[in-house]
Amino acid sequence: MQRRVIFNGTALPLLLLAPQLAVTAVFFLWPAGVAVYQSVLQQDAWGLRTEFVGLRNFAEVFADPDWRAAAWNTALFSAAVAGLAMGAALVLAVQADKSIRGARAYRTLLIWPYAVAPAVAAVLWLFLFHPSIGLIGRALNANGIPWDTRLNGGQAMALVVLAAAWKQVSYNFIFFLAGLQAIPKSVLEAAAIDGARPVRRFWTVVFPLLSPTTFFLLVVNLVYAFFDTFGTIHALTGGGPGKATETLIYKAYVEGVQNTNLGSSAAQSVILMVIVVALTMVQFRFVERRVHY
């Protein structure tokens, strides 16, 4: 079925690929290469004294209980963000897909949050949930629910999950809505004629047909939770209280940028890179098999 375009020679295809290859080389391969190189070095902040230390940085990272705690935080955080963001988006998409008055307006409004920068979104959430100046934070405290994200690790985690997931709902919403609209109406009508109630129609017809979208979004959301939530965490909690909201990416930042400990930070980045590559491969190999296309 697929139409294949064959180029004569290699010059033209290489030329056409060149911009993308250049971007990949400059913005991915080069920094990644430097990170791998740096991860086997021990260096002072100023770069004046450098020593090759082999895998010692990696050994120290794995032996560090704080790093293992951050790994656990990351697992919890990513699962919660992906679950919440996709669940909420699916509910909203199903509702917005119904033929109701002003559906277009709802859709536009639901897409808006995606345009807000992560740090700005985090500040908005902070204004809502700050224990002494936040609207909701104060209301909670006034009603006898002790709310303090500066000291309560669980509450701080809940807050960053909420803020990070909210940012991603719009993105998921767009894809779910497109996925829903691509489902042929005839299939749904046939199911309805066979006597399937709306809930049953959703779980037996709509949801399986949405699975390619869901699978794609799962990958995107996990990568988002791993890498793109730095700004949110930085502005909301700074990894605290204690280390309750410190994820792996945040720890790599703290180690490298705040503590100017480049060797350890590079080792952590390399480990992160391996984790994400592995995660993506597992998803494509095993999860994809069970997806209906």
Place this chain on the structure above:
Amino acid sequence: MLRRNLAALALAALAGFAPFWTSAARAQGGGGQPVELQFWHGLAQPLGGQLEGVVAAFNESQNRYRIVPTFRGSYPETMVAAIAAFRANAAPHLVQMFEVGTGTMMAAGRAVKPTHELLSEAGVQVDFSDYLPAVRGYFQTNDGRQMSMPFNSSTAVMYWNKDAFRRAGLDPETPPKTWRELEDAARKLKAAGVACPYTTSWPGWIQVEQVSSIHDQPLASLGNGFGGLGAELKVNNPLMVRHMDNLIRWQKEELFRYGGRDAAADGLFPNGECAIATLSAGARSRITREAKFQWGTAMLPYYDDVPGAPRNSIIGGASLWALNRGPQGGRSAEEWRGLAEFFRFVSQTDVAAKWHTDTGYVPLTRAAYEKVKASGYYAQTPGADVPIEQLLRGGEMTENTRGIRLGGYVEIRNIIQEEMEKAFQGQGSGQAALAAITTRGNQVLRNFERQSR
């Protein structure tokens, strides 16, 4: 159309490079052009504007050098930016570095130009003996050579809400002097319905560093690290355990409220939420502006059963470091000379006195302090001399009260805050927190020692 866009793009690219060319040319200092010196600082408004005012006054005062101040974000951000620029061979001539970074700068080897060397090579005299000992000592080597130029120094003090004291039946003119008195006052305030009797900002600096200094207790071995990179944390001592347990207990009894890391708790005092607060002396201008009640300034509390207490507190704030351009050096004698002239300028009594009264930072020299005192400033603004008196308290400084000189201390201070947060969450005793601080902090120190060999 496309061609015109390309041309515009090329022009824009050229324009982007232009300042680079001209500044490179200017650094030569030829042709009557002043030598341009880059100065990166970490002070947000309004303090940043006041700093830039000092620089402008220097630029006005002569025409051989022109210092260009640039705001580079918070202190830690400025520090990281300067380090990154140095690695890329584009460091600024002068960088403002917070006191926490002093240990890291001291061990930076040829990245920094020590102030004493800079001044003697340029033949410029600055009388450091007139500087407040707590101010100059923090930035000196163990044998008394000045490594960086003191500029903006503060310390921590206690503020109290006189109206709240009145409501609680306390004497509004008598602030608690000791921690025991503070606990009693907090209890009465709580009984009178004050939701937050006591809070603190800068938990690491005020509750650990200042408490150690005021009671003449070592924070680390080798004279708090002044004696070398082999220092180890000594915070797990009976005094700190007692103080940490007190804080944890007060927090449980709602006498003390943890207000967050660094300066996050600053706002809890001027808005009237907390009746007593230990904050930076630099919080004064904000309180003056925002507080709608009567308040006073007092020295930090102490434990009166500790022999020798109270002694001087230590400073916070920042000093100015002269930097090489990059790993290959690359500064001319003329550039260094410009910095030396600037250092002489900021040490002048008039400049130092104005800087003190404008900003609320402590006066750098005794001469400036005397001048401001003679002007009647402290009579008009009661409490503005409390930080200075507290820095001068207790006679000669000991090796425990000079300050902290530990490599990687930015990280250690965060460790202190993290472990305090864990303790306040109810995850352990004061002893456990201090043991964790010691273990984790010593790891940082050993790592730094290894890197700096």
